[in-house]
Amino acid sequence: MATILISGSGIAGPTLAYWLVRHGNDVTVVERSGALRSSGSPIDVRGPAVEVAERMGVFDQIKAAGTKVTDLVMVNERGRRVGRVNTFAMRRSDDARDVELPRGDLADILFTSVRHDAEFIFNDAIVGLRQHADGVDVTFDRAEPRTYDLVIGADGLHSAVRRLAFGPESRHVRHTGVYVATMPLHEPLDNDHDVVMFNTPGRCVTLHPGRGKALVAFMYRAPAVPDFNYRDTAQHKRMLTEAFKDEDWRVPDLLDKLPDEDELYFDSVSQVVLPTWSTGRVAVLGDAASCVSLFGDGSTLAMAGAYTLAMALHDGGDAFAAYEAKHRQLVEPKQRNVGRAADLLIPASRVGIASRNAAARLWPIAAAASRLRARLKQ
Ligand SMILES: Cc1cc2nc3c(=O)[nH]c(=O)nc-3n(C[C@H](O)[C@H](O)[C@H](O)COP(=O)(O)OP(=O)(O)OC[C@H]3O[C@@H](n4cnc5c(N)ncnc54)[C@H](O)[C@@H]3O)c2cc1C
Numbered sequence: 303m304a305t306i307l308i309s310g311s312g313i314a315g316p317t318l319a320y321w322l323v324r325h326g327n328d329v330t331v332v333e334r335s336g337a338l339r340s341s342g343s344p345i346d347v348r349g350p351a352v353e354v355a356e357r358m359g360v361f362d363q364i365k366a367a368g369t370k371v372t373d374l375v376m377v378n379e380r381g382r383r384v385g386r387v388n389t390f391a392m393r394r395s396d397d398a399r400d401v402e403l404p405r406g407d408l409a410d411i412l413f414t415s416v417r418h419d420a421e422f423i424f425n426d427a428i429v430g431l432r433q434h435a436d437g438v439d440v441t442f443d444r445a446e447p448r449t450y451d452l453v454i455g456a457d458g459l460h461s462a463v464r465r466l467a468f469g470p471e472s473r474h475v476r477h478t479g480v481y482v483a484t485m486p487l488h489e490p491l492d493n494d495h496d497v498v499m500f501n502t503p504g505r506c507v508t509l510h511p512g513r514g515k516a517l518v519a520f521m522y523r524a525p526a527v528p529d530f531n532y533r534d535t536a537q538h539k540r541m542l543t544e545a546f547k548d549e550d551w552r553v554p555d556l557l558d559k560l561p562d563e564d565e566l567y568f569d570s571v572s573q574v575v576l577p578t579w580s581t582g583r584v585a586v587l588g589d590a591a592s593c594v595s596l597f598g599d600g601s602t603l604a605m606a607g608a609y610t611l612a613m614a615l616h617d618g619g620d621a622f623a624a625y626e627a628k629h630r631q632l633v634e635p636k637q638r639n640v641g642r643a644a645d646l647l648i649p650a651s652r653v654g655i656a657s658r659n660a661a662a663r664l665w666p667i668a669a670a671a672s673r674l675r676a677r678l679k680q
Contacts, residue, residue, distance in 0.1 A: 303326050303327055303328055304328070305328045305330075305437075305450045305452075306327050306330070306452045306453075307330050307332065307428075307440060307450040307453045308322075308330070308454045308456050309331075309332050309428050309454070309457040309463045310334075310457030310458055310461075310588075311333035311422065311424075312458055313409060313412065313605060314456040314587045314588030314589075314605070314607060314608045315331055315333070315454075315608075316416050317354065317358070317412050317604070317609065318454060318587060318612055319331050319416045319419075320358055320412070320415050320416040320419075321608065322420075323416055323419040325612065327615075329419075330421045330448075330450070331422050332426050333422065333423070333424050333426075334425070334426070334427045334457070335424065335425070336425045337424060342405070342406055342484075342486065342512050342513075342515050342517050343405045343517065344369055344371075344402050344403065344405070344512060344517070345405045345600070345601040346400055346401070346402050346599065347364055347601065347602060348398065348400040349400075349602060350605075351604075351606055352399050352401075354606060354608075355605065357609075358415055359415075360415050364401050364403060367401075367404070367513065368402060368403050368513075369403060369404070369494070369513050370494040370495055370511070371389065371390075371495060371497055372388060372389065372496075373386055373387065373388055373390070373497070374386070374496075374497050374499060374662075375496045375497065375498050376501070376662070377500050378551075379549075379551050380550075381552075384659055385658075385660075385662050386662075386663075387662045387663075404512055404513055407513070423442075425444070426442050426443055426444045427462055428441070428442060428453070428466065429442060429443050431453060431463070431467060431584060433581075433582045433583050437450055437451050437583065438450050438453045438582075438583045440453060450583075451583065452583050452585070453467075453583065454584075454585050454586070454611070455467070455584070455585070455587065455591075456587045456588050456590060456604075458588070458590055458593075459589045459590070460475075460532060463584065463586060464586050464591075467581050467586075468581065474574050475574055476574075476575060477572055478570075478571045478572060478573060478595050478640055478641075479523055479525065479644070480522065480523055480524075480571040480644055480648060481522055481568070481571065482521050482568070482596060483519070483521075483538065483542050483568040484517055484519045484520075484567045485517070485565055485567070486515055486516070486518075486565055487509060487518050490514075490516055491516045494511045496511070497510050497511070499647075500553075501658075503649065503651050504522060504524075504648060504650050505522045505546065505648070506520070506521040506647055506648045507520050507546070507551070507552075508521075518556055520545075520546060520556075521571070521647065521648050522545045522546070522648070523650060526570065527541065530570060532568075532569050538566060538568035539560050539561065541568070542566075543557055571595045571596055572595060573592075573593055573640065574591065574592055575592075576592070578626065579592070580623075580626065585611070585625070587604070587611055588600070588603070588608070589604065591607070592607075592629075592630075592637070594637050595640050597639075598637065598640055599636055603629075603636065606632060607625075607633075610628050610629045614628070645658075646658055
């Protein structure tokens with residue numbers, strides 16, 4: 303039995319805790335927030351993460367929490383429909399069991415699966431790590447210092463474990479040329495099935511029905527702002543207002559709500575690229591290790607990576623190397639695809655928007671054809 307400290311109770315952290323406890327380890331999870339973050343951003347559980355969820359016995363709960371979204375509807379500045387993609391048909395033609403659900407619901411389901419079997423410390427964070435032959439001495443912001451056999455950073459894009467063990471964020475986090483903001487809409491949409499999307503060159507606004515709590519997302523292309531601070535909400539509100547001040551459709555009304563909004567999420571859409579995911583007794587996982595940006599199945603990779611790491615530790619040997627060798631095979635293709643996904647969601651020109659809308663009509667057919675080709679090859 304090993305004593306293992308996990309930093310972060312998002313998606314990767316509780317998934318890893320679940321499997322480590324099942325393998326007989328003594329697990330502590332430290333989470334910076336006072337409770338689970340309640341972000342309603344819709345995220346996906348796909349392919350390998352579906353399998354992990356099934357093995358954990360939580361897939362039915364995940365399905366029950368799924369949104370009812372079936373279509374992506376593109377509109378122009380007058381709100382008139384200029385394109386529609388049946389994303390549900392695309393998923394079905396892919397023969398997939400993917401589920402889209404609010405991030406907070408997924409985090410809650412994963413946490414609940416292990417909450418009584420691991421120790422959870424909320425409202426605290428690791429502030430110091432010192433490795434030696436017998437373990438890792440950990441100091442916390444609030445709790446008393448403790449020593450663990452292993453420490454795993456599952457503390458997201460701005461990971462403290464990564465900073466303490468691998469050096470400053472600037473070395474490993476790369477701005478992809480896009481900023482993103484989300485906030486609650488505070489009113490329901492016309493229906494639960496359509497995500498509505500409005501584009502102008504380099505700008506995208508979507509209205510997502512969520513699950514009872516509709517959400518607005520703003521995305522825009524911009525080079526990295528030198529003094530950007532992901533914790534500075536006043537700066538975020540200024541940047542967002544400046545970026546969208548000339549836009550039509552519902553944007554002026556949405557921006558009017560910004561000054562009083564206290565649930566605004568804003569960040570640079572970034573990738574994390576680390577040459578290695580472990581050093582001695584410390585390893586990183588999920589977005590902390592390999593954030594693929596919001597375009598690349600990050601939640602699926604977080605769950606799949608947690609499972610791979612837990613199995614590698616259970617098998618013994620050089621577990622961190624085995625985890626990294628296997629999981630990088632899933633992560634690297636996703637990181638390479640990010641530019642393509644950004645071009646589809648946020649075309650940089652009017653021509654780009656028109657060709658995307660025209661091509662979108664063929665996506666479900668293309669997805670079905672690709673599935674058929676794969677079947678014929680079997
Ligand atoms: C707007 C947006 C939309 C997205 N859409 C999608 C999508 O459609 N599909 C998809 O697959 N993915 C999507 N993602 C990405 C997905 O949310 C992440 O990839 C996924 O949540 C990563 O899980 P994680 O557990 O590694 O990190 P996180 O979910 O970020 O969890 C990290 C946890 O660590 C905690 N923490 C942070 N710092 C510390 C610290 N110092 N000490 C202790 N705890 C700390 C945080 O509070 C949090 O609970 C989106 C992301 C965003 C921002």
